Amino acid sequence: MRPTITAFKTSPDRGRGLARDMAVRWALEEVGQPYDTRLVTFAEMKAPAHLALQPFGQIPTYQDGDLVLFESAAIVLHVAERHPGVLLPVEPDARARAIAWMFAAVATMQPPIVELGMAALVERDKPWFEARQPLLEQAARVRLDQLSARLGEADWLDGPFSAGDLVMVTVLRRLGASGVLDAYPTLTAYIARAEARPAFQRAFAAQRAVFEAAAG
Amino acid sequence: MRPTITAFKTSPDRGRGLARDMAVRWALEEVGQPYDTRLVTFAEMKAPAHLALQPFGQIPTYQDGDLVLFESAAIVLHVAERHPGVLLPVEPDARARAIAWMFAAVATMQPPIVELGMAALVERDKPWFEARQPLLEQAARVRLDQLSARLGEADWLDGPFSAGDLVMVTVLRRLGASGVLDAYPTLTAYIARAEARPAFQRAFAAQRAVFEAAAG
Numbered sequence: 001m002r003p004t005i006t007a008f009k010t011s012p013d014r015g016r017g018l019a020r021d022m023a024v025r026w027a028l029e030e031v032g033q034p035y036d037t038r039l040v041t042f043a044e045m046k047a048p049a050h051l052a053l054q055p056f057g058q059i060p061t062y063q064d065g066d067l068v069l070f071e072s073a074a075i076v077l078h079v080a081e082r083h084p085g086v087l088l089p090v091e092p093d094a095r096a097r098a099i100a101w102m103f104a105a106v107a108t109m110q111p112p113i114v115e116l117g118m119a120a121l122v123e124r125d126k127p128w129f130e131a132r133q134p135l136l137e138q139a140a141r142v143r144l145d146q147l148s149a150r151l152g153e154a155d156w157l158d159g160p161f162s163a164g165d166l167v168m169v170t171v172l173r174r175l176g177a178s179g180v181l182d183a184y185p186t187l188t189a190y191i192a193r194a195e196a197r198p199a200f201q202r203a204f205a206a207q208r209a210v211f212e213a214a215a216g
Numbered sequence: 217m218r219p220t221i222t223a224f225k226t227s228p229d230r231g232r233g234l235a236r237d238m239a240v241r242w243a244l245e246e247v248g249q250p251y252d253t254r255l256v257t258f259a260e261m262k263a264p265a266h267l268a269l270q271p272f273g274q275i276p277t278y279q280d281g282d283l284v285l286f287e288s289a290a291i292v293l294h295v296a297e298r299h300p301g302v303l304l305p306v307e308p309d310a311r312a313r314a315i316a317w318m319f320a321a322v323a324t325m326q327p328p329i330v331e332l333g334m335a336a337l338v339e340r341d342k343p344w345f346e347a348r349q350p351l352l353e354q355a356a357r358v359r360l361d362q363l364s365a366r367l368g369e370a371d372w373l374d375g376p377f378s379a380g381d382l383v384m385v386t387v388l389r390r391l392g393a394s395g396v397l398d399a400y401p402t403l404t405a406y407i408a409r410a411e412a413r414p415a416f417q418r419a420f421a422a423q424r425a426v427f428e429a430a431a432g
Contacts, residue, residue: 055366056324056359067309071323074316093283096297100290107287107322108272115331128344143272150271 002034003064005075006053007210009039015211016176017204020072021060023170025206027076027163029199031083039210073106073167080163087163094159101157101164109147110171112140117174140180148186155193169194218250219280221291222269223426225255231427232392233420236288237276239386241422243292243379245415247299255426289322289383296379303379310375317373317380325363326387328356333390356396364402371409385410 005028007021021037028035044050046057053061054070062069062078069075077099080087089095116136123129147168151157156165169191175181181188194200221244223237237253244251260266262273269277270286278285278294285291293315296303305311332352339345363384367373372381385407391397397404410416 051362051365056320056362058324067312069312069316071316071319073323074312074319077315077319078312096283096285096290096294099293100285100287103287103290103293103319103322104272106319107289107326108274110323111327111330114327126344126347128342128348131342132344146267146272149267 001065002036003028003062004036004038005063006038006040006050006059006061007207008059009041009044009210010214011207011211015208015215017207018174018176019059019207020170022203022207023072023167024060024062024075024079025203026166026170026200027079027087029202030166030197031079031086033079033083037206037210072170073102076163076167077102087161087166089159089162097158098162098164101162102167105164105168105171109143109168110174112136112143113171113174116140116178116180120178137180140175141183144180144184144187148184151186151190155190161194161197165190165194217281218252219244219278220252220254221279222254222256222266222275222277223423224275225257225260225426226430227423227427231424231431233423234390234392235275235423236386238389238419238423239288239383240276240278240291240295241419242382242386242416243295243303245418246382246413247295247302249295249299253422253426288386289318292379292383293318303377303382305375305378313374314378314380317378318383321380321384321387325359325384326390328352328359329387329390332356332394332396336394353396356391357399360396360400360403364400367402367406371406377410377413381406381410 005021005024008019011019013019025035040050040059045054045059051057053063053068056070058070060070060072060075062075069078076087084090088098116139119129119133119136123132156162157168158164172181172187172191181191195204221237221240224235227235229235256266256275261270261275267273269279269284272286274286276286276288276291278291285294292303300306304314332355335345335349335352339348372378373384374380388397388403388407397407411420
């Protein structure tokens with residue numbers, strides 16, 4: 001059975017692989033699981049049929065037989081669990097630590113990173129934008145400092161590449177155009193190592209093809 | 217072997233059970249796992265010995281033999297996995313959906329809730345506070361509307377009470393004093409059902425005892 005995921009018909013990231021289907025595509029490529037993609041418009045995402053699959057009106061969803069899942073990190077974890085030893089270590093303690101990095105990525109690293117990016121998008125014309133932006137950057141830097149210190153000279157966060165790295169790199173890539181990562185050579189190299197993986201490249205090409213087809 | 221968790225020596229929540237050790241204590245009580253608590257000061261949390269356990273200088277941590285974990289939801293998941301059928305269904309699809317709700321709680325519901333609360337704490341004297349606060353409330357309400365619609369008349373998010381409900385309720389409780397939940401009787405009743413669980417009550421009493429001992 002091939003799972004089906006949903007993705008933006010017209011992604012607001014303009015093909016840069018920053019939408020949340022990217023993590024799921026990447027995980028599916030890492031484990032070698034072929035999949036189908038169903039594209040949805042913004043209007044479709046807010047309609048009852050999609051809300052039945054995804055209560056927050058977002059992409060991606062994941063459908064495999066009777067199973068419907070949402071939340072990209074949860075889908076990555078499910079895909080990883082179906083292929084033990086690929087994206088999650090088999091040894092129980094190492095497996096638990098890899099999952100902890102998945103949660104750290106979305107619960108601790110992601111909020112200041114998304115807030116920084118969203119403010120630049122939606123608060124740019126507010127009178128407080130100039131005064132707040134340095135505070136937001138500083139909040140993101142606190143977490144980047146800590147993550148960089150923990151990664152140190154290692155290639156990956158805890159042993160071999162894992163679903164923890166996959167989700168963490170997906171989150172960090174959202175800083176792409178901001179320049180904030182320029183001060184973090186350790187993290188820039190970490191992201192580059194991840195992006196060099198053949199599975200990342202295939203996933204990136206797949207989402208890019210959707211953007212190019214829509215751009216016509 | 218009894219696991220050891222860390223918690224604030226002097227919790228900024230003044231004993232209201234809003235610090236992140238609460239979710240872990242609650243999960244341990246639900247599965248009937250006794251545990252020890254090691255209290256840390258704010259200075260200790262930022263020191264190298266704690267950063268070796270928790271790279272972001274936070275509580276809680278979880279130590280059990282050689283295993284060291286951080287991120288409260290990851291610890292809840294680990295505890296749940298060690299006791300199949302209590303906080304996670306045994307049936308694989310239902311288990312995957314419960315885990316998806318854990319991620320939804322920390323990745324989708326939590327950011328606007330924490331941002332609303334943090335702004336009230338740290339931006340109260342900023343010139344933009346009054347203008348921004350309604351925007352933050354609105355962002356939280358979008359997610360609360362969607363969660364409330366999904367929960368509907370059900371007692372819990374997906375079948376019996378699960379780790380997904382435990383983490384979701386922990387996140388929603390942070391809205392406690394804000395009044396935002398007053399417009400959501402469905403969610404208020406959901407939280408009340410969870411708080412009535414004996415395991416929640418024991419966990420709440422345990423963290424409350426720490427606060428009262430510190431208050432002397």
